[in-house]
Amino acid sequence: MTATVFFQEPNFINATYIVAFSLFITGLAKLTSPTTAVQGNKIAAFGMLIAVVATLLNPALDGSDFLLIAIGLAIGTAVGVPAARNVKMTAMPQMVALFNGVGGGAVALIAWAEFRQSHGDLAAELDVGIPLVFAAIIGSISFWGSNIAFGKLQGLISGSPVKIPGGLFVNIALLAAAIGAGVAILLGSTSEGLFILLLVSAAVLGNLAVLPIGGADMPVVISTLNAFTGLSAAAAGIALDNTALIVAGMIVGASGTILTDQMAKAMNRSIGSVLLGGFGGTAPAIEGGASETGGTVRSTSAADVAILMAYARQVVVVPGYGMAVAQAQHAVREMAKELERRNIEVKYAIHPVAGRMPGHMNVLLAEADVPYDQLKEMDDINPEFGRTDVAIVIGANDVTNPDARLKPDSPIYGMPILNVDESKQVIVLKRSMASGFAGIENPLFYDPKTQMLFGDAKASVSEITSELGAL
Amino acid sequence: MTATVFFQEPNFINATYIVAFSLFITGLAKLTSPTTAVQGNKIAAFGMLIAVVATLLNPALDGSDFLLIAIGLAIGTAVGVPAARNVKMTAMPQMVALFNGVGGGAVALIAWAEFRQSHGDLAAELDVGIPLVFAAIIGSISFWGSNIAFGKLQGLISGSPVKIPGGLFVNIALLAAAIGAGVAILLGSTSEGLFILLLVSAAVLGNLAVLPIGGADMPVVISTLNAFTGLSAAAAGIALDNTALIVAGMIVGASGTILTDQMAKAMNRSIGSVLLGGFGGTAPAIEGGASETGGTVRSTSAADVAILMAYARQVVVVPGYGMAVAQAQHAVREMAKELERRNIEVKYAIHPVAGRMPGHMNVLLAEADVPYDQLKEMDDINPEFGRTDVAIVIGANDVTNPDARLKPDSPIYGMPILNVDESKQVIVLKRSMASGFAGIENPLFYDPKTQMLFGDAKASVSEITSELGAL
Amino acid sequence: MQSPISAVIVAAAGGSGSGSPLLTELAILILAAFVGFQVISKVPNTLHTPLMSGTNAIHGIVLLGGLVAIAHASGFLNKFILVIAIAFGTINVVGGFLVTDRMLSMFKRKPEPAPAPEEKS
Amino acid sequence: MQSPISAVIVAAAGGSGSGSPLLTELAILILAAFVGFQVISKVPNTLHTPLMSGTNAIHGIVLLGGLVAIAHASGFLNKFILVIAIAFGTINVVGGFLVTDRMLSMFKRKPEPAPAPEEKS
Ligand SMILES: NC(=O)c1ccc[n+]([C@@H]2O[C@H](COP(=O)([O-])OP(=O)(O)OC[C@H]3O[C@@H](n4cnc5c(N)ncnc54)[C@H](OP(=O)(O)O)[C@@H]3O)[C@@H](O)[C@H]2O)c1
Numbered sequence A, B: 001m002t003a004t005v006f007f008q009e010p011n012f013i014n015a016t017y018i019v020a021f022s023l024f025i026t027g028l029a030k031l032t033s034p035t036t037a038v039q040g041n042k043i044a045a046f047g048m049l050i051a052v053v054a055t056l057l058n059p060a061l062d063g064s065d066f067l068l069i070a071i072g073l074a075i076g077t078a079v080g081v082p083a084a085r086n087v088k089m090t091a092m093p094q095m096v097a098l099f100n101g102v103g104g105g106a107v108a109l110i111a112w113a114e115f116r117q118s119h120g121d122l123a124a125e126l127d128v129g130i131p132l133v134f135a136a137i138i139g140s141i142s143f144w145g146s147n148i149a150f151g152k153l154q155g156l157i158s159g160s161p162v163k164i165p166g167g168l169f170v171n172i173a174l175l176a177a178a179i180g181a182g183v184a185i186l187l188g189s190t191s192e193g194l195f196i197l198l199l200v201s202a203a204v205l206g207n208l209a210v211l212p213i214g215g216a217d218m219p220v221v222i223s224t225l226n227a228f229t230g231l232s233a234a235a236a237g238i239a240l241d242n243t244a245l246i247v248a249g250m251i252v253g254a255s256g257t258i259l260t261d262q263m264a265k266a267m268n269r270s271i272g273s274v275l276l277g278g279f280g281g282t283a284p285a286i287e288g289g290a291s292e293t294g295g296t297v298r299s300t301s302a303a304d305v306a307i308l309m310a311y312a313r314q315v316v317v318v319p320g321y322g323m324a325v326a327q328a329q330h331a332v333r334e335m336a337k338e339l340e341r342r343n344i345e346v347k348y349a350i351h352p353v354a355g356r357m358p359g360h361m362n363v364l365l366a367e368a369d370v371p372y373d374q375l376k377e378m379d380d381i382n383p384e385f386g387r388t389d390v391a392i393v394i395g396a397n398d399v400t401n402p403d404a405r406l407k408p409d410s411p412i413y414g415m416p417i418l419n420v421d422e423s424k425q426v427i428v429l430k431r432s433m434a435s436g437f438a439g440i441e442n443p444l445f446y447d448p449k450t451q452m453l454f455g456d457a458k459a460s461v462s463e464i465t466s467e468l469g470a471l
Numbered sequence C, D: 001m002q003s004p005i006s007a008v009i010v011a012a013a014g015g016s017g018s019g020s021p022l023l024t025e026l027a028i029l030i031l032a033a034f035v036g037f038q039v040i041s042k043v044p045n046t047l048h049t050p051l052m053s054g055t056n057a058i059h060g061i062v063l064l065g066g067l068v069a070i071a072h073a074s075g076f077l078n079k080f081i082l083v084i085a086i087a088f089g090t091i092n093v094v095g096g097f098l099v100t101d102r103m104l105s106m107f108k109r110k111p112e113p114a115p116a117p118e119e120k121s
């Protein structure tokens, strides 16, 4: 039994944690290139596996603990695996929100259990008490905020901003209540009621903070909450004296922060304005009324589009959120194949914030087996539009809006866009003249070079493909 | 006095260390761009300052300690500041070697003092003893190795490889002796003689390991020893329980390792073959005899070169080690100005391992006020040679050798080179037909497009400049 | 456990070698933050969604917190809370890595059009 | 100092919260190595020489080792050795930073010819 004893030593367990977080870092570093990313994810998952196994070596765990752990692991696996297996690529944002939320929930629950276990005496050792209170507040906010984000994206809750009477003031009061309860506990109160008040205030705050934000802004929210969960995990790690939690949590905290910042920047907005809410939901308000303002719109048919493209040398596909909604990615791939069969060069212009998540279009098109060397980033494709015969815009709107370049008073002025309007012919596939995420007019649709093909993107693209085949 | 007491708390001191190493990391991160590099270095230096000040707050230091510390600091400053102020840019490699050596020496001395202070009892606590022994060995190797490197570069010791009878075998024996002494101490011996044996074996090893390496390979050696000193500092940090030492030392250890690897790669050699020695010194052996083998060499005059250049549209300057030897950088800048006055475009082709340190040419030309946007890296300038009228090679040799592309049995085959031979005319400035660092023939000199201008680079360039002025 | 040498060092540092464990953990925390910033700032836009879900999976490490805490938990409610925490953590870990893998494995590996970026530049 | 909660945790982990201090230091060491690799691998070739001398200056941090050790040193020889160590460390620090600064300040700051590299790519 000496071997078992050795493996059960805290030193051995902690050494394993060091190996585990090294694997996380190595894995993340490999995510920087599509060729190594798959391997990187597996390395990180392997790190997680050995961290879990090492923790289970803890000699303080007895038979009944193992039973409970087995139950927990089984429930988690039973829920997580099918969810991950069956989720549609278009539903990725809400899936990530859900997984993020349960992580935050776990942190809050652990903090609660630890509080109960210490009989509420967090005041005696502040270097355990403070991180525990922090973990409880942030974890609870993250859990509830993520759930609301999930609900909005999944359509369970209205995606448009829900105005909360009192707004910011109520949120500040809730945060103050949560922090106040925490401080009271840290100053010596052992009342569990206070701790529950803390959890509940944070929970309500999580709800109310996310409800007023439009559904389209959810990725920024999820990314923020992702960073929050990471930070709360790191705090729990400090409280539990667990290096693996500290390092892994903090890395996620740092990376989530960067990602949030990049997403907000690419949308030409500040994180503050996103989180204060309201913006993302103005779109539906204008919807329908947008087509009334000036300019003439030319509508076309799938057959005409097919002929136009058949005589092109280079066609650039500009996908946007509408392609995701219509799940048209496979149809698009078919159309591209048909074009390539005719020796027409096909490229995809990927705007960094097309869709509703960074890389959203990449993931969808990858799902449809589009080789990633055909996916051109904005800076690479923009000089190409000048020599492009046909640009076909599939459910994209804001990311093609020339106002961002030309109209200084436009809300999206300054946002880098795809210069679709420089190509010789532009075809736009969408269902109506409704605006996109930013809720503003797009002069591209009134451009004399532009023709609109109205209808669901998937149906339209399939029709074009069959017309092409018939030519 | 409460304030003083607070500042003297170990917690405060350690918090300061965290700030200090954060500043080191921030500073290093800023070294990634020439525009922020100056600031980055200052940030790192500021981090060092606060780390030193925090350490001096240690309440265990008494008046006599402060006196001794003042003496140490004064001596160090009196030696370091003038050395750093007055060193010529061409002498940078040996300066870095010297500074690196004293760092290693300091680590070895501290380890020795700690050993004596513990009355030789390192066995009782191995987590202090092991890092201390490691620090002593590596520090001692680094100190002596760096000194030899300094001596070779400064010309105090012959730059050519000194063959050691027994070679590798002797070195392994010395390492075994040092490690053996260390193990004996860790197993319980308290004999100071053993510790001195350890230091001396490592010292002799440092000497013998570097002596057989040619002077030209010294930068790789210094970079290796730089990493060594960093690692020994980290080890000393573990022994002394000092976070600042651990983090800073390890960062240097990691960065030195990468740098060594990059230098070796750029020279198309393995680190092993460099450190096993011999290669760098074969050059002098061939020297003088090189011109005897095949091909005809055209020699030219400064006046002819001036005329040739005066009618060029684009001139590319290809500097090499010879420019550093001749300290011709200012003369080169003058020549370029003269050319630019005539609306001739001047670019500098910088090979990554031209000279004897990475970035050697950049530093020299920067010293001569050449704007860094005229300095083109290899990958950027290589496609340009085809449309270059005159390439003027100033003391470069190996980095222009077409054999690296063409002759598979050449020792430098596969090394990326500057494709000077693709330009319309090539002028080579050097003193003789002698070979360069790699000790091999350069067919470029026998190319029909090539003309040689023999003589010291500085004199030749100045002559060309005055001929240009006279045109 | 206190050998002469460490006693001397501890005395010199004013009572405790490297300060409180909290400070050591703070050092680890800050280093981890630097690692996070450095590693992630290199990820191309294309991989942002898998990255978001990959980092998301990594904070499933909270599962460990549940495993550690259940060992010393007593009473039904405490254990019950922790079982839920473990289940939540497991969903986070398992779901996160799986879904990331699904996304990533869809990125077709074709030879890059441009020559591999120069390592040294 | 042992509150109920930490006593419980320590007991659960089998005797010692986060293992020996050596392991914590190992964790710090490894994180520092990652930081070093990540930060330095981004440095352009042009700056390699200043970088070499800059990192060289940073390992002058050994000066701190001398300052810590001299506080508990006794006897002439020990103190003498440490004064030399401090002098050496000071040369390393002061010389290193100064010389790096000299080199770097020679890099002329002219407007870059190419537009600033896109942050997001
Ligand atoms: N990627 C991110 O990270 C992220 C995150 C948050 C917010 N955003 C924002 O989201 C926007 C993305 O721009 P985008 O151009 O991709 O999308 P968009 O501006 O939101 O426009 C999408 C368009 O697709 C059309 N559409 C919807 N369903 C369709 C269907 N089934 N078939 C055909 N068309 C359909 C809609 O018009 P119809 O209703 O007329 O069909 C709509 O105008 C930007 O404003 C960006 O700032 C992006």
Ligand SMILES: NC(=O)c1ccc[n+]([C@@H]2O[C@H](COP(=O)([O-])OP(=O)(O)OC[C@H]3O[C@@H](n4cnc5c(N)ncnc54)[C@H](OP(=O)(O)O)[C@@H]3O)[C@@H](O)[C@H]2O)c1
Residues within 6 Å of the ligand: B216, B217, B218, B219, B220, B263, B266, B267, B319, B320, B321, B322, B323, B325, B326, B352, B353, B354, B355, B356, B357, B358, B359, B360, B394, B395, B396, B397, B398, B399, B400, B429, B430, B431, B432, B433, B434, B435, B436, B437, B438, B455, B456, B457, B458
């Ligand atoms: N940069 C690094 O990090 C590094 C480190 C270690 C080794 N190396 C190696 O160093 C070499 C660098 O190539 P390189 O082309 O720069 O230099 P090189 O191949 O060593 O050639 C230098 C040439 O300069 C000439 N020269 C010397 N003094 C001169 C003077 N006063 N006036 C005019 N010419 C003079 C020499 O010829 P004469 O004697 O005929 O004048 C010699 O052929 C490569 O092989 C590289 O692998 C580089």
